[in-house]
Amino acid sequence: MTGTLGTRAHSDLRRTPPISAYAYEYRPADRVRRERRVRTVAWSLTVASLIGVVVLWLTNSGLPSTSLPGSTTTALGRVTGLLASDLLLIQVLTMARVPWLERAIGRDRLTRWHRWAGFSSFNLMIAHIILVTVGYAQSSATNVLAQSWDFVVNYPGVLLAVAGTLALVMVVATSLRAARRRMRYESWHLLHLYAYVGAGLALPHQLWTGQDFTSSTTVSIFWWGLWGLAAGAIIAFRIVLPLWRSVRHKLRVSGVIAEAPGVYSVVMSGRGLDRMGLQAGQFCQWRFLSGRGWSRAHPYTISARPYPDSLRITVEQAGDGSHAIGSLRPGVPVLFEGPYGTMTADRRTKRDVLLIAAGAGITPMRGLAQSICAEPPAGGPGGLLRPSVVVAHRIRSHRDALFVDDFADLARSGRCRLIQLVGRRGRAGGWLPSTSRPALAVLRDLAPDIDERAVYVCGNDDWMSAVRKSLAEAGVKPAQIHCERFAT
DSSP: OTTTTSTTOOTTTTTTOOOGSSOOOOHHHHHHHHHHHHHHHHHHHHHHHHHHHHHHHHHHHHHTTTSSHHHHHHHHHHHHHHHHHHHHHHHHHHTSHHHHHHHOOEEEHHHHHHHHHHHHHHHHHHHHHHHHHHHHHHHTTTTTHHHHHHHHHHSSSSSHHHHHHHHHEEEEEEEHHHHHHHHHHHHHHHTTTTTHHHHHHHHHHHHHOOOOHHHHHHHHHHHHHHHHHHHHHIIIIIIIIIHHHHHHHHOEEEEEEEEETTTTEEEEESSGGGGOOOOOOOEEEEEOOOOEEESSOOOEOOOOOBTTTTTEEEEOOSSHHTTTGGGGGTOOOOEEEEOOSSGGGGGSSEEEEEEEEEEGGGGHHHHHHHHHTTSSSSTTTTTTBOOEEEEEESSSGGGGGOOOHHHHHHHTSEEEEEEEEOOOOTTTTTOOOTTOHHHHHHHHOOEEEEEEEGEEEEOHHHHHHHHHHHHHHTTTTTTEEEEEHHHH
């Protein structure tokens, strides 16, 4: 294949490790406390903003008069609209790729916050539309349809808000898990970007005609500040910072390695890659500027410890974007966003590790194993020793195995061991091959000292849930378990 570097000739395991690998400081407890504080502050600010919205509404609008027709309904419509707006901005901020939030909270948890804020905002927005329309209709003694038409025709910005609402309805409909499973990643990601369109179209209606947005200087500053913060975060961290980093590091494709049927590694070269802040186990959003589809970013994981002049990702062909990976040619420019993800070596609270992966989930584990094996001795069971790494790879057949030679090279150090769990997945809710013994027995075979190890898990959601359940039954504490869905 043109542009292919052979199967293992490019192996970077024999290269001199970066200096940073030998400057590793094992202080995970301090890091955990810092990140817990960031999460607490972020969640507290979220709650405070919602409380602040209600307080400002009560201070400036006051409780409605129950003697006037529709006043109570209209008041409820206004406060639900205010809360919906606040949650919409929180939803935008959770996906703005703010670096310190990404690092402290993690993409997985931020995605859950994003879903919570998004669905809550949508439900409150629908309540706002219904309540305000009914309330105004009651106060003017007209019907709901006539009042709806009056809003669209005579109230500035409402027509734009209707268009924004339709965009948000489309985003919510395609965010439902049943719909998401039936869509190609590329289509889902494109439709999901309409959330920004919906939020932007709602802005004029709220700031031009919303009584609760314009009732006082304090309220106006509060809302303009929130909207400015959300817009600034998107522009800074999703547009300006990725472009600046891409120009600075000048990434280009060096070659493509066929790892297994339908699985390719892409080797990229650039300058100053050791200053990207990229660690093994993390992922970036990649755009390969080679023909159609270059405008759509795809989340691919680092599969080798980065070096100052090169890095590597490994991709399983699954969608339109990943199917084009095998045909990439040397010299293709690359844009990237990131790095993202918290499944890194410095997150663990134990020296020794157990890495459990299914299929292409071995990709981040390969880089993690290499990085951890390069660490200096650290305290733990048995005294001052280099970390011990056990890798368990769940595959359907031996032809699906990845990085076998690389793990064999690591095994020669005496601190890494690869175990393949071969066979089709067993009973529903299980994570082992159908011919395996009970999960607890397998875990104890993999690592008799499992309760003294950090455990990293990577695979599909259902499979990871099954692994976590077995780990909990084996007595592994939640703080020792590291899982992450590479959501976008």
